[in-house]
Amino acid sequence: MKTFLETVLAEADYQPVRLLKILRAVQAHYRHIPETAIDILTDKLNIPRTQIIAVVEFYSFLHSTPQGRYDILFSDSITDRMQNKESLLSYAAETLKVKVGEVRKDELVSLNNTSCTGMCDQGPAGLINGYPLPRLDRPKIDTIAALIEQETPLIDWPAELFQVEETLYKPGLLLTQPFSNGDAIKATFNRGLTETLAEVDLSNLRGRGGAGFKTALKWRTCAVQAATPRYVICNADEGEPGTFKDRMLLNLYADQVFEGMTLCAAIIGSTQGLVYLRAEYLFLYEKLQKILQNRRDQGLLGSNILGQAGFDFDIEIRMGAGAYICGEASAQIESLEGKPGIPRTKPPNSVICGYLRKPTVVDNVETFFATTHIAIKGGQWFADVGTPQSTGSKLLSISGDCARPGIYEYPFGTRISEILSDCGAEEVMGVQIGGPSGTFISNRELERTLAFEDLSSAGSFMVFNKTRNIFDIVQNFTEFFAHESCGFCAPCRVGTSLLKNQLNKIIDGHGSAVDMEKLSEICLIVKNFSHCGLGETAANPILTTLASYPELYVEQLKRSGFSPGFNLDATLAIARHLTQRDDSGAHLSQQVEN
Amino acid sequence: MSGTLTIDDQTIPFSDGQTIIEAARTAGVYIPHLCHRPGYTPHGSCKLCTVKVNGRTCSACTFPAAEGQKVVNNSEELQEARLRITQMLFVEGNHFCPTCEKSGNCELQAVGYHLNMLDNHFPHFYAHRKVDASHPDILIDHNRCIFCNLCVRASRESDGKDVFGIAGRGIHKRLIVNSPTGQLKDSNISVEDCAVQVCPTGAILVKRTGYKTPIGGRIYDQHPISTIACKKRETDAT
Ligand code: SF4
Ligand code: SF4
Ligand code: FES
Numbered sequence: 001m002k003t004f005l006e007t008v009l010a011e012a013d014y015q016p017v018r019l020l021k022i023l024r025a026v027q028a029h030y031r032h033i034p035e036t037a038i039d040i041l042t043d044k045l046n047i048p049r050t051q052i053i054a055v056v057e058f059y060s061f062l063h064s065t066p067q068g069r070y071d072i073l074f075s076d077s078i079t080d081r082m083q084n085k086e087s088l089l090s091y092a093a094e095t096l097k098v099k100v101g102e103v104r105k106d107e108l109v110s111l112n113n114t115s116c117t118g119m120c121d122q123g124p125a126g127l128i129n130g131y132p133l134p135r136l137d138r139p140k141i142d143t144i145a146a147l148i149e150q151e152t153p154l155i156d157w158p159a160e161l162f163q164v165e166e167t168l169y170k171p172g173l174l175l176t177q178p179f180s181n182g183d184a185i186k187a188t189f190n191r192g193l194t195e196t197l198a199e200v201d202l203s204n205l206r207g208r209g210g211a212g213f214k215t216a217l218k219w220r221t222c223a224v225q226a227a228t229p230r231y232v233i234c235n236a237d238e239g240e241p242g243t244f245k246d247r248m249l250l251n252l253y254a255d256q257v258f259e260g261m262t263l264c265a266a267i268i269g270s271t272q273g274l275v276y277l278r279a280e281y282l283f284l285y286e287k288l289q290k291i292l293q294n295r296r297d298q299g300l301l302g303s304n305i306l307g308q309a310g311f312d313f314d315i316e317i318r319m320g321a322g323a324y325i326c327g328e329a330s331a332q333i334e335s336l337e338g339k340p341g342i343p344r345t346k347p348p349n350s351v352i353c354g355y356l357r358k359p360t361v362v363d364n365v366e367t368f369f370a371t372t373h374i375a376i377k378g379g380q381w382f383a384d385v386g387t388p389q390s391t392g393s394k395l396l397s398i399s400g401d402c403a404r405p406g407i408y409e410y411p412f413g414t415r416i417s418e419i420l421s422d423c424g425a426e427e428v429m430g431v432q433i434g435g436p437s438g439t440f441i442s443n444r445e446l447e448r449t450l451a452f453e454d455l456s457s458a459g460s461f462m463v464f465n466k467t468r469n470i471f472d473i474v475q476n477f478t479e480f481f482a483h484e485s486c487g488f489c490a491p492c493r494v495g496t497s498l499l500k501n502q503l504n505k506i507i508d509g510h511g512s513a514v515d516m517e518k519l520s521e522i523c524l525i526v527k528n529f530s531h532c533g534l535g536e537t538a539a540n541p542i543l544t545t546l547a548s549y550p551e552l553y554v555e556q557l558k559r560s561g562f563s564p565g566f567n568l569d570a571t572l573a574i575a576r577h578l579t580q581r582d583d584s585g586a587h588l589s590q591q592v593e594n
Numbered sequence: 595m596s597g598t599l600t601i602d603d604q605t606i607p608f609s610d611g612q613t614i615i616e617a618a619r620t621a622g623v624y625i626p627h628l629c630h631r632p633g634y635t636p637h638g639s640c641k642l643c644t645v646k647v648n649g650r651t652c653s654a655c656t657f658p659a660a661e662g663q664k665v666v667n668n669s670e671e672l673q674e675a676r677l678r679i680t681q682m683l684f685v686e687g688n689h690f691c692p693t694c695e696k697s698g699n700c701e702l703q704a705v706g707y708h709l710n711m712l713d714n715h716f717p718h719f720y721a722h723r724k725v726d727a728s729h730p731d732i733l734i735d736h737n738r739c740i741f742c743n744l745c746v747r748a749s750r751e752s753d754g755k756d757v758f759g760i761a762g763r764g765i766h767k768r769l770i771v772n773s774p775t776g777q778l779k780d781s782n783i784s785v786e787d788c789a790v791q792v793c794p795t796g797a798i799l800v801k802r803t804g805y806k807t808p809i810g811g812r813i814y815d816q817h818p819i820s821t822i823a824c825k826k827r828e829t830d831a832t
Contacts, residue, residue: 050756050759050770051759053761056761057762057768058761058763340761340763345656482765484764485765486764487763487764487766489639489640490639490641490679490683490686494765497764498685501717525682528651529641529675531638531641
C-alpha cells in the first residue's frame, strides 16, 4: 500500500488541497478507504485524521467499507423513476443476486441508488465504477450481468453500453456561433481588458448557475481586490436533478468554456484556473485533459498566452466525489481545499475571500461559454436578445414526458407553452422548472415565461403529463434534499429529514389535519432559517405543489383526523404568503366530514 | 469603525470587528445561542441566534455589527422559530433531562426553558448513538451531541490539539475523535482541556464529578440563561 500511496501522493504533489483526488484514487484501487491508508495520509499530508474521515463520510462516492469490484449505481432522479427505474433496479438485483444497498458476498458486485447522474434525457441511467450507463433496459442488464460474472474488465466492455448522446434539438444564439480557438482571447486583447469588461457589463449577462448575479460586477469586484493570487473557478458540478446542459457544453464546446475562463483570468489578473467537475462526469475527464493539453500546445494556456507578455494562465481539473451541495460556490471552494463541502459563512463573499482565502471568481460552465461569445461579438449583440432584466439566451435540459428530450437554447422571455410544444409534450400536468430547488408550475400557468424575473432556471426543465402522481414527484425531491443536506446547520439538517418523514406520513394516508399544519410549519423553518440555498429551497417542492394542488393534499388526509378546531384555509396561509398567491386556487373551504 | 445600532429599539454601542451577538452581549442584551462562545471563531450552525437586520434574516453570531443597523431580536416570530429549532435539536438526539448529569447546567435545557418549551413537538428520530467511556477521566455520550462544534474549536483554538472533528452528512452527522482507534482514551486529550469544559450539553462530561452540586442548586436552576449568558463565563475563550 505504501508504494501505491506514494505514487498517488506524488501525482497530487503532496498537496492536502488535492485530498479528494488522492482519496478517489485510493477508492478506485482498494474499493474503499482503508484505515491504514488514512494513517499514512494523515502522516504524509500532515492533516488531522478527523479531516480525512470527515471527507470520506461526506462524499457519496467514497466509502469506509469495500464496495464490489463492479460497483453499480442507479440514478434515482424522478425522470429515471418515470422510465421504470424501480423495476429495472429490482431486475438488476435479482439478476446479479445482490440486494440494493449491499455488496455481494464474493465482493464481485455492489448495487445502490444515487442522486441524479445528469443523464435524464437518456434514462434510466446508471454508473458502473463511475462511468455512465445510459438508456438501461433488461437486455442491457443481462449483458452487463454476463460481463460481470465473466469478470471482464470494464475496458473490454462494448463501447455502446457507455455511449452518451448529445442531442441538440434547438441550438440558438450561442450554440450556433462560429468559433475558432483563440478568437475570444484575441478579441479581448485587441479591444483591451477594461473595454472587454465593459462589453460584458453592457451585455448584462447574469450568472447561469441559478443565482443570477451580474457577471461583470463579480469580475470587477474580484479584479480590484488587493490580495493575490486570484483564482478563476469553473463550476461544473451540475448536480441539480434534471440538468445536463453543462455535460453537453463540456462534451462538445469545451474549448469555448476554457476560453471564457482564460479571458476572465486576463481581466481579473489570475494565473490559475480550476474546473470543479462533478464525479458523475468522470467519462469527460480524459477528453477534457486532452483539450487542455491541445490548448497549451496552441499557446492558449501557459506562459505569455498568444504572445501577450506576462499573461500566464493554466487550468487544472479537479473531480468532485458525489455531493450536490458542492454546486454552491463556497462549499465548492471548501471541497477544492480538500474538505467536506460545507457552505461558508457570508460575509465575506468568495469574490473577496475565496479559494485559499484569496479573491476568486466562481462561475458556471454556461456563463464562461457566454462570455467567450460576448468577447467576440460585443455586449450589445447579447443584450439585444431576451428581456431587459434577463438578456441573452438560456440553455435548457429538457427531460420527462416529452417526445424529444435533449438540449434547447431559448432567448429569455420565451413562454413555457412554446417550449413544451417544441419538445413534443402533450397532456401536460405540470413542469418543474429549475429542478427540485426551483418551481413547480401547473398546466394553468404555462403562459409564464423563462426569465430571472418570472421563472428562473439553472437549466433543468422536467415535464410531467397527466398520468403522473404529484406525490411521487414531491416525495422524490424531498428525499433528495434530506439525502443531500450537508448537515451543518440545525434547521436544514434536522428539518429536511423531518419534512421527509412528515410528507411520507401524509402520503401513506396516516396524516391528519394537524399533520398538514406541522408540514407547513417545518417548511417555513427550513426555508427561512437555513444557512444556505439548499435549505432555503428544500421545502419548495412541497410549498409549490401545495399552492397548486391543495385539494390533493387534503384528499390524502385521514378522514377522521378533521377536528373542528382546525382551520384548513388558515393553514395554507403560510404557503400563500411564501408563494405570493392569493387567487381562488390557493384557498380552501373547510370540508366537513359527514 | 465603531458606533451604535439598535436592538428591539434599544440603542447599543459596538466596537470595530464585533459581531451583532457580541455587541449585544457586551451591552447586556441576550440573543439566544448555542454554538457561539465568546472568543471562539463564530460558527453559525445552530441558527438560534437568528435575528432580523434591516429586515433581512441573519445569524447574529456571524454577522458584523454596523452603524445604524436595526436589529429585531425578541419578536414573537423569531422566538417561535427558535423554539422549533431547539425542539429539532431535542428530537434529533436522545435527551432525557431527568437522568442527565448536566441537568441544570445544560445550555440546551436552559434555552428550552427560556423559550417556554413544554414538549418536543416533533416526532423523535430515536437515533442510535454510542457512549465512549474509554477515557479514565472523560465521558462522551453521543446521544446528547448537537454538533455545535464548540469542542472542535476549543481543542484547536485554545488547546492547540485537534482532538475532535465532525463527520458524516445530513442527519447522519457524528462527532469523531482524532485517535488511531477513534476512542477518546487513545487521543491526546486531557481533563484540563478547554474542549472538555466547553460542551453546552451533557455530551462531554468529566468523570467522578457527578452531582457535586445537587440538582436544584445548579446554574440555570438559580438563574435564567438570559441573565447568565451576558456575563463572562468560565468556558469563554480568553
Ligand atoms: S442549509 Fe443545509 S446544506 Fe446549507 S448549510 Fe445548512 S445543512 Fe448544510
Ligand atoms: S460534544 Fe458538545 S461541544 Fe462537542 S459538538 Fe457535541 S454538543 Fe458541541
Ligand atoms: S449561535 Fe449563531 S448560529 Fe449558533
